[in-house]
Amino acid sequence: GENVEQHPSTLSVQEGDSAVIKCTYSDSASNYFPWYKQELGKRPQLIIDIRSNVGEKKDQRIAVTLNKTAKHFSLHITETQPEDSAVYFCAASKHYKLSFGAGTTVTVRA
Amino acid sequence: DAGVIQSPRHEVTEMGQEVTLRCKPISGHDYLFWYRQTMMRGLELLIYFNNNVPIDDSGMPEDRFSAKMPNASFSTLKIQPSEPRDSAVYFCASDGAHSGNTIYFGEGSWLTVV
Numbered sequence: 001g002e003n004v005e006q007h008p009s010t011l012s013v014q015e016g017d018s019a020v021i022k023c024t025y026s027d028s029a030s031n032y033f034p035w036y037k038q039e040l041g042k043r044p045q046l047i048i049d050i051r052s053n054v055g056e057k058k059d060q061r062i063a064v065t066l067n068k069t070a071k072h073f074s075l076h077i078t079e080t081q082p083e084d085s086a087v088y089f090c091a092a093s094k095h096y097k098l099s100f101g102a103g104t105t106v107t108v109r110a
Numbered sequence: 111d112a113g114v115i116q117s118p119r120h121e122v123t124e125m126g127q128e129v130t131l132r133c134k135p136i137s138g139h140d141y142l143f144w145y146r147q148t149m150m151r152g153l154e155l156l157i158y159f160n161n162n163v164p165i166d167d168s169g170m171p172e173d174r175f176s177a178k179m180p181n182a183s184f185s186t187l188k189i190q191p192s193e194p195r196d197s198a199v200y201f202c203a204s205d206g207a208h209s210g211n212t213i214y215f216g217e218g219s220w221l222t223v224v
Contacts, residue, residue, distance in 0.1 A: 001168075032211060043201060043215040044153070089153065096141050096205060097166060098213055100153040 002027040004092050006101025014109050019077040021104045023090035026071070032093040033066060033073045038103075039086045047088075048075070080108045114216035116202050122222045128190040131219045133202030134183055141205040143213065144177055144187050148198045159185065192223045 003026040013019045025033075034049035050057045050064045050073065057064050061080075066073040077084055085108045090101040115134040123129055135142045143158040157167040162179045170177070174193070179185040189196055203215045 034212070043217050045215070046212055049212065093211075096160070096211065097155065097158065098143075099155070102152050 002030055002092050002094065002097075002099040004090060004099050004101040006090050006104060008104060009102065010105045010107070012107045012109060013080050015080060015082060017080055019075075019080055019084070019106055019108075021075045021088055021090065021106075022072060023074070023092075023101050024070075024072045025092040025099075027092070027094060028068075028071065030092040030094045033064070034091050034093070034098070035062075035064060035075050036089045036091065036100075037086045038089065044089060077106075080106075082108050082110055084108050114202055114204050114214055116200075116216035116219050118219055119217060120220045120222075122224065123192055125193055125223055126191045127223075128188065129192045129196075129221060129223075131187040131200050131202075131221070133185045133187070133216060135185070135202070135204030136206070136214060137183070139204035139206035139214075140182070141213075142179060142185050143203040143205070144185070145201040145203060145215075146198045147201060147218075153201075156187070189221075192221075194223045197222050 006023045031052040036044035037047045038044045048059050048062050048064050050066050061078045063076045087103045087105050089103050091098045117132045140161050144156040146154050156169045157177045159179045177187045199218045199220050201215050201218045203213045205213045
């Protein structure tokens with residue numbers, strides 16, 4: 001099955017700096033790559049996604065890049081704010097079946 | 111739409127008891143997923159359904175776990191008998207073509223088995 005690896009497991013950044021989270025996947029047939037944000041005690045919520053026919057996608061301060069050849073994708077958060085503190089999960093999907101990375105705990109220091 | 115609705119939100123039960131978790135997917139979604147989240151194992155897919163039919167139950171940990179989807183608006187995940195290691199947050203999620211193949215999670219059911 002699909003194996004998704006996510007790094008780093010924890011990330012501390014100064015408010016206003018950028019944060020980058022990287023993921024790799026194993027199944028070249030995976031074609032959908034969402035990112036979820038989970039705040040403490042809450043459900044995972046989709047923040048951005050990218051499909052295999054696109055190399056990059058942006059939504060305000062968040063961007064995702066995909067390299068299908070290398071089978072890796074990344075999340076970039078610019079101008080980080082305290083409310084960006086949360087656990088972020090990457091995932092890879094084939095035929096609706098999502099496999100998640102282990103998560104990255106992001107802490108934004110004021 | 112109210113989103114994916116799960117019940118109960120919190121459950122504390124004694125080891126050996128039967129636990130039933132319930133889920134109502136988003137109307138019109140034809141995929142339903144059950145996930146389990148723990149600190150040690152992260153988010154694990156237990157089972158998913160398409161048009162009420164189980165497609166992949168390879169993530170179900172053992173025979174004590176069972177899931178059903180009798181109709182398009184209701185699913186259950188049952189644990190019988192429950193064990194302390196089943197303590198986790200159980201998320202139900204749904205997806206459908208008209209949502210752009212985006213999976214939406216419910217609030218989760220927080221299960222503690224003592």
